[in-house]
Amino acid sequence: MKELILVFIAASITNNFVLTYFLGICPFIGVSGKIDSSIGLGIATTFVMTMAATVTWLIYYYILVPFNLVFLQYVTFIIVIASFVQFVEMVIRKVSPPLYKALGIFLPLITTNCAILGLTLFMVLRNYSFLEAVVFGLGAGVGFTLALVIMAGIREDLVFAEVPEPLQGAGITLIIAGMLAMAFMGFGGIISG
Amino acid sequence: MGLFLASLLSMAGLAVFFAAVLAVADKKLRVEEDPMITRVNSLLPGVNCGACGALSCHDFAERVIKEGEDPGKCRVIGEEAREELYRLTGAEEADEAPVVALVNCAAEREHKPASADYNGIQTCSAANLVFGAGMECQYGCMGFGDCVKVCPFDAIHMEKGLPRVDYDKCTGCGKCAEACPRGIIAMQKAEYDQLFHVACSSKDPLLRVRKICPVGCIACGVCEKLSEEKYFTVKDNLSYPDYSKQGDPEKIRPLAAKCPTKVIKEIQ
Numbered sequence: 195m196k197e198l199i200l201v202f203i204a205a206s207i208t209n210n211f212v213l214t215y216f217l218g219i220c221p222f223i224g225v226s227g228k229i230d231s232s233i234g235l236g237i238a239t240t241f242v243m244t245m246a247a248t249v250t251w252l253i254y255y256y257i258l259v260p261f262n263l264v265f266l267q268y269v270t271f272i273i274v275i276a277s278f279v280q281f282v283e284m285v286i287r288k289v290s291p292p293l294y295k296a297l298g299i300f301l302p303l304i305t306t307n308c309a310i311l312g313l314t315l316f317m318v319l320r321n322y323s324f325l326e327a328v329v330f331g332l333g334a335g336v337g338f339t340l341a342l343v344i345m346a347g348i349r350e351d352l353v354f355a356e357v358p359e360p361l362q363g364a365g366i367t368l369i370i371a372g373m374l375a376m377a378f379m380g381f382g383g384i385i386s387g
Numbered sequence: 388m389g390l391f392l393a394s395l396l397s398m399a400g401l402a403v404f405f406a407a408v409l410a411v412a413d414k415k416l417r418v419e420e421d422p423m424i425t426r427v428n429s430l431l432p433g434v435n436c437g438a439c440g441a442l443s444c445h446d447f448a449e450r451v452i453k454e455g456e457d458p459g460k461c462r463v464i465g466e467e468a469r470e471e472l473y474r475l476t477g478a479e480e481a482d483e484a485p486v487v488a489l490v491n492c493a494a495e496r497e498h499k500p501a502s503a504d505y506n507g508i509q510t511c512s513a514a515n516l517v518f519g520a521g522m523e524c525q526y527g528c529m530g531f532g533d534c535v536k537v538c539p540f541d542a543i544h545m546e547k548g549l550p551r552v553d554y555d556k557c558t559g560c561g562k563c564a565e566a567c568p569r570g571i572i573a574m575q576k577a578e579y580d581q582l583f584h585v586a587c588s589s590k591d592p593l594l595r596v597r598k599i600c601p602v603g604c605i606a607c608g609v610c611e612k613l614s615e616e617k618y619f620t621v622k623d624n625l626s627y628p629d630y631s632k633q634g635d636p637e638k639i640r641p642l643a644a645k646c647p648t649k650v651i652k653e654i655q
Binding site: 253262274277359 | 390393408416
């Protein structure tokens with residue numbers, strides 16, 4: 195149990211995918227304009243991450259390893275991720291059309307979110323057990339959502355700040371991302387994950 | 388051979404499995420869309436330029452069907468498709484004049500004296516931030532072609548350091564006007580077959596314009612004073628045409644010919 199909690203905290207906070215590994219920066223910059231849509235994308239990504247970690251673990255250890263097909267891991271993982279993203283897209287379109295509209299192109303782009311492929315590869319690299327892999331996926335998703343929501347909160351207030359003209363838009367967003375990353379470095383000493 | 392077969396089979400198996408899952412999900416979760424929206428969407432150009440005010444062509448199609456928006460708001464669409472659209476939606480066709488982009492600067496490269504060398508990022512938006520891109524004129528075209536890059540229809544090109552609009556291709560979407568940091572490009576409704584515009588945006592006083600630009604408007608007022616009809620009005624050291632009075636080109640052409648710097652241009 196202690197192991198699982200450690201994996202979760204490591205994935206979500208100390209080794210946050212966005213702010214420590216700098217994976218998934220594209221949606222991090224693109225969808226962090228509003229808290230509502232960032233929560234939506236965060237939940238969608240968390241779902242895809244958890245499911246992708248679960249299914250790729252099963253495929254990796256029950257199909258790829260026994261048949262010596264480890265060299266196919268990238269292709270396999272991408273297929274799995276793409277399928278889940280398609281599925282999530284259908285669900286969101288059915289359940290919440292406004293959210294579907296707000297996320298726009300970033301919803302199908304979860305497929306190419308490197309944080310998710312990175313997650314599955316880390317999982318293999320670190321020899322996680324099945325439960326650890328699931329918790330790892332969940333933690334990574336929660337961490338991604340956390341980073342996205344913090345960023346959206348800051349950017350909503352940023353509207354009232356006088357940003358110098360050359361830095362407006364993506365410029366100031368990247369600077370803030372850098373500051374957040376430094377702040378997250380402070381968690382680094384808590385545990386080694 | 389065994390490895391080859393195993394990889395083939397496992398990949399095929401996974402693909403079929405996920406395809407099946409998605410197919411089932413698609414059946415269960417399909418969102419029924421109004422077939423009219425699909426029809427309208429297929430008629431639209433699909434470049435998502437945003438000139439109509441909608442987010443995308445699909446969004447516009449939705450608005451046309453659900454909110455009864457005038458399909459003529461799409462300025463990009465071809466003549467045939469437009470008629471088809473009106474037939475489909477049953478809306479009345481409003482006779483709207485086309486909108487075109489006017490470049491209100493006539494200074495080619497040789498006309499623009501430099502006050503400094505600019506070696507920075509080669510875009511207008513960046514150059515404009517640094518002491519006017521090293522140009523004497525603070526109002527004129529810098530010639531880096533931000534407008535050219537942003538045009539979705541390949542209708543604007545750089546010639547001798549000045550953008551030229553290809554009016555056969557221009558749809559009036561207004562992207563270039565938005566991209567120009569100095570606001571030189573104006574979007575204007577072409578009510579008549581020809582259009583006279585003042586190809587200068589400079590609000591500098593006469594003496595300064597005389598000194599730095601051979602083709603700028605010096606606000607002498609000849610175009611305003613020569614006719615009772617007020618085809619042009621001089622304000623803030625610049626002459627402004629009244630586009631609604633340009634029905635008879637024969638009355639304006641002499642005025643344009645009298646302009647000492649020949650800055651009044653006619654567009655067919």
